[in-house]
Amino acid sequence: MSRHARILTLLGLMVASMVGLGGKGALASELVADISSHLVAITAGFSGADLLMFGTTEGKGDVVIVVRGPDQTELVRRKDRVAGIWLNRDQVRFDNVPAFYAIASNRPLDEFVPESVRALHQIGIDHLRFTTAPDLDPGEVATFREALVRNRRRTGQFVSAPSSIKFLGPRLFRSDMRVPANAPIGTYQVQIFLLLDGEVISATITPLIVSKIGFEANVFDFAHRHAFYYGLIAIVIASVAGWGAAMVFRKV
Amino acid sequence: MQIYLPIAELSVNVFLLLGMGGAIGVLSGLFGVGGGFLMTPLLIFIGISPAVAVATGANQIVASSISGVLAHWKRGNVDVRMGLALLGGGMLGSTFGVWLFTFLRTMGQIDVVIKICYVVMLGAIGVLMLIEGARALGRSRKAIPRRPLGHGKSWRDRLPLKVRFRRSQRYISVLLPIGVGFLVGLLTAIMGVGGGFVMVPAMIYLFGMPTSVVVGTSLFQIIFVTANVTVLQAVNNHSVDIVLALLLLTGGVIGAQVGARLATRLKAEQMRVLLAVLVLVVCGKLAYDLVARPSDLYSLAIVVQERR
Numbered sequence: 080m081s082r083h084a085r086i087l088t089l090l091g092l093m094v095a096s097m098v099g100l101g102g103k104g105a106l107a108s109e110l111v112a113d114i115s116s117h118l119v120a121i122t123a124g125f126s127g128a129d130l131l132m133f134g135t136t137e138g139k140g141d142v143v144i145v146v147r148g149p150d151q152t153e154l155v156r157r158k159d160r161v162a163g164i165w166l167n168r169d170q171v172r173f174d175n176v177p178a179f180y181a182i183a184s185n186r187p188l189d190e191f192v193p194e195s196v197r198a199l200h201q202i203g204i205d206h207l208r209f210t211t212a213p214d215l216d217p218g219e220v221a222t223f224r225e226a227l228v229r230n231r232r233r234t235g236q237f238v239s240a241p242s243s244i245k246f247l248g249p250r251l252f253r254s255d256m257r258v259p260a261n262a263p264i265g266t267y268q269v270q271i272f273l274l275l276d277g278e279v280i281s282a283t284i285t286p287l288i289v290s291k292i293g294f295e296a297n298v299f300d301f302a303h304r305h306a307f308y309y310g311l312i313a314i315v316i317a318s319v320a321g322w323g324a325a326m327v328f329r330k331v
Numbered sequence: 332m333q334i335y336l337p338i339a340e341l342s343v344n345v346f347l348l349l350g351m352g353g354a355i356g357v358l359s360g361l362f363g364v365g366g367g368f369l370m371t372p373l374l375i376f377i378g379i380s381p382a383v384a385v386a387t388g389a390n391q392i393v394a395s396s397i398s399g400v401l402a403h404w405k406r407g408n409v410d411v412r413m414g415l416a417l418l419g420g421g422m423l424g425s426t427f428g429v430w431l432f433t434f435l436r437t438m439g440q441i442d443v444v445i446k447i448c449y450v451v452m453l454g455a456i457g458v459l460m461l462i463e464g465a466r467a468l469g470r471s472r473k474a475i476p477r478r479p480l481g482h483g484k485s486w487r488d489r490l491p492l493k494v495r496f497r498r499s500q501r502y503i504s505v506l507l508p509i510g511v512g513f514l515v516g517l518l519t520a521i522m523g524v525g526g527g528f529v530m531v532p533a534m535i536y537l538f539g540m541p542t543s544v545v546v547g548t549s550l551f552q553i554i555f556v557t558a559n560v561t562v563l564q565a566v567n568n569h570s571v572d573i574v575l576a577l578l579l580l581t582g583g584v585i586g587a588q589v590g591a592r593l594a595t596r597l598k599a600e601q602m603r604v605l606l607a608v609l610v611l612v613v614c615g616k617l618a619y620d621l622v623a624r625p626s627d628l629y630s631l632a633i634v635v636q637e638r639r
Contacts, residue, residue, distance in 0.1 A: 164621050261340075294337075295335055
C-alpha cells in the first residue's frame, strides 16, 4: 500500500472504533477529569489540605463528584440515664461505612438525578448502603443511622456541597475541596459522574491517597508493631528527661 | 503553630500544650502535688481521648517523679524497704488496672468510669484541701498538731506478716503497704495519676512514718508503677503518645522550677485554698458533664478500620 493509503486506513479504523465504542454515537471519552494532587501527606503541623478537582465535558450535562474514603465498621452507641448518670447503653453496628464521604455537584442533586440512579451509584449521603444485622428493628436502625450521619457531618467527615462545581465556559469545570485535618488515613476513591437526561452517560474514577509520612508515621507504626519496645523507649525518654531536668536545674 | 500527635491522631496547638504542662508544673512546684490528677482531665477537655490522656499522663509522671526523687535520695530520705513493699502492691494493682481498663474500653464504658473516678477523687481531695487550707489560714501561727499514734493495740497491730522498716522506725504488717500500693496502682492505671495524694496521707496517718521520708518514698514507688502502666498501656491499648508526653514534659519541668521559686515568695496558705477551689471547679465540671443531658445522645466508635 502507498503511504497515503496506509494513513487513511489507519484513520478510518480509528474513527470506526471510536464510533463503535461510543454507544450513543458520541466520542468515547466525553468526560475527562483529574485532581491537583493524588497524595495528601500528613506531616507535623498538618491542619487540612486544599485540593482542586477539574475536568472537561462535551458541553452538555451535569457533573457530580464523590470522594469516598475506605470502608470501616462503626458502632453507634446511645446514652441512657442510669442512676442519674448518662451511660452508653444500646448500640448498633454498621458495616461498609466510608471513613470519609464528600459529594459536590454543579447544581442541587434533586434537580437532575433521579432516585433510581442515586440508589444505584450510592450518590448522596442518604443513599449510602451500610449493612447492619438483619434482626434489628428498622425504626431503631433508622434512628441510629441518622445519628451516625449527623455525627460524621459534625466532625466534617461527611460533606455535601451542592453547587460547588463551577463551569468556566461550556466545557471546563473546577471544584475546590478541603480535606479536613481529621481525615482518616487510607486510599480514597474520587468518582466523577457526568449525567444527562437523568442518566449517567460517563464516569471516571481516580485515586487519592491520604497517608502519614515521615516522623509521625514511623512513630505510629512503631507504636503498633513493636508496642513493647515503644513502651520501653517512652519510659527511657521520660527517665532521661527527668534526670536531665534535675541535673540542669540543680546548678541554676 | 499546630503539631500533629501521631497516637492521639489530632492536631493541637503546640503552645497550648506547653502552657498546660507549664501551668501544672508550676502547681507541682508550689505544692509538691504531682498535678497528674489535673493533667488528665485537662487533656480530655481539649479533645484527647481518655485512653490516650491516661496512658500519656502516666508516661509524663515517670519523668517528673524521677526529677523529684533525686533530691530526696541524696538526703537519704527514701525508705527503700517500704518503697519496695508499696511497689509490690503497686505492680499487681496497676497490671490488674490496665486489664480492667482494656476491658471497660471494649465495653464502651471507659469514658464514664474515668470521669466518675475523677469526680470522686477530686471531690474528696478538694474538700480535704479546702478544710486543711482554711484551717492553716486560720491558725498559721500554731503548729497543726498531728494525731499521735497510740502505743496500744489497734487493728493495725493485729495484722500478720510484720516487717521491720528501719528507716521509718516502724514495725508494721507488710500487708498494709502492699494493700495501699495495690489501690494506688489501680488508680494509676485507670486515671493516669501518680497516686501520691493517696500514698502520702496513708503513710503519715496509717503507717505513722516520719514526714521527711514520706515524699521521697512515695516518689520511688510512683516511678516504677507509672513506668509499668506506660508499657502495659502501650502494649494493650497503643495509647501512649510520646510526642504529647514530651511536649507536656518540657512545659512541666520548666514550670516546676518556676513553681518551686514562687513557693518561697507567696503565702502558701492562700495558695492552698486557691488550689482547693481549682480542684473543686474541675471536679464540678466533670460531675456536671456526667449528669447533664448530653448535647447528642449518640456517639460513635470505630471497630475495624482498613489501613492501607
